[in-house]
Amino acid sequence: MAVELVYFTGRKGGTESYARRLFGALGELPDAGVELVGIAGRELRAAPPSWFPGEIVHLPVAGESRPQWAAAVALAVGPRARALRADLLHCPANFGPVLHVLPTVVTVHDLLPLRHPEWVPGGRAAAVRRLQRRTLAVADRIIADSAATAADIEAVGGRAAADVDVVPLGAPPVSASVSAGVRRPATAGRPFVLAGGNRMPHKNFARLIEAWALIPAGERPLLVVTGSHGADPLVDEVRRHGLAADVDLRGWVDAAELADLYATASAYVFPTLFEGFGLPVLEAMAAGCPVLASDLPVLHEAGGDAMETFDPASAPGIAAAVRRLVANPARQAELRAAGLRRAAELTWRRAAEQTVASYRRAAAARTP
The missing domain is CATH 3.40.50.2000 (Glycogen Phosphorylase B;)
Structure with a gap:
């Protein structure tokens, strides 16, 4: 074949x-x-x-x-x-x-x-x-x-x-350290939320950056965005909102760096407007990373009830969801456990x- x-x-x-x-x-x-x-x-x-x-x-x-x-x-x-x-x-x-x-x-x-x-x-x-x-x-x-x-x-x-x-x-295999609940301090030096994907319009990163600007400076975690090759079109959005110190446009990362980011992030945020499945949701769950995702039927197929959701058309709604989860370590722990269970169901x-x-x-x- x-x-x-x-x-x-x-x-x-x-x-x-x-x-x-x-x-x-x-x-x-x-x-x-x-x-x-x-x-x-x-x-x-x-x-x-x-x-x-x-x-x-x-x-x-x-x-x-x-x-x-x-x-x-x-x-x-x-x-x-x-x-x-x-x-x-x-x-x-x-x-x-x-x-x-x-x-x-x-x-x-x-x-x-x-x-x-x-x-x-x-x-x-x-x-x-x-x-x-x-x-x-x-x-x-x-x-x-x-x-x-x-x-x-x-x-x-x-x-x-x-x-x-x-x-x-399917979800990738869960590592022994993730299964044991081991979490490392954020390598960025401060709490951060991870996002990733190409820069096509439906990935909705411009609205995510708009949402970041709505989070009060004293509560605002670092946003790390992976997935771009070459010049990143989000640079102008970051500059326009005055977020150079709060948004790290990391670009393309290899598997080892991505695994490190999943292992140290407070959450993975997925603000997409359209997907065929939503594989990053499962990948984050298998890495023990709490997931915040768009409230789309297809993402519920992938993540079930093991994630928090928001309206991807609403920057204030995204900002509020991020603030709630970052401020609630107990909920983060619940989502990690639920995400690992969900990842085990889809192989x-x-x-x-x-x-x-x-x-x-x-x-x-x-x-x-």
Whole structure:
């Protein structure tokens, strides 16, 4: 079975976490009966992934280039998979071939291009929508991270519910120190709240910074925001609100630094306006970090009742929620415990088992 990995560069956040965790777990299933070969771009030639349980072949394209990746996944990956004599293709990053070459499963993390094209950056919105619709039409089966995304696939993507498998994502393993309740002092030198993600509009970081300005200076924790490459567009927002001493735009961090931030933060705040699942919620919970998140149905699928919520459209509401939680260590402890219980309920092993079941349905649908 072939897996599209052209998109994987090591710098794309959630969709790459999905691949690392899912295929790592799939390789550990004792009776999966799946032999994998990855079809990657130039980036993985330079840094072969230890987490992928199979051979890697390469296309002469750069996954870092969105146009090159889109062209490869639309037109080149399917024929290459067929040339490798693969009996199935899994495209794990929202998009897949525009022509049916072999049985194909596509994981759709969200339908942002169709639901909110105004949030797709640059002049790519129309092209991305076309590729998304064609992907949905061609795939034999579609994996959705959540019931909310599955409903979108039916409502705006045009596929029947019977063609979609809902496979919730998993939480990373809980470390022994987190299980033992060990917490370290904040490495920032003062209490801080962590946030992270790309800088697309739906991540709602401008409103989060606005909310920070509403917290009285004497109560205001440091806000550490990770996830940006290069020049951070939030710099101007921080300057406009006079928060240079209170907001640390940390940029892209590696896994070790992120783990340290989770381990020392007073809370993780997730002010998003739209998600396909909300993997950072589970990652924070598994790290023993209390979670404050937008009151969205899809985030309740991920976090259950193990988090505090707020209206993401209200800067005063966000500010009030942060103030309450930062001032209440007992509630922080309750949320840590509840978050660890929730993280234990959603595992990557279960996600891998359900994904293999989807593969089998796709293959069976094409068997004469």
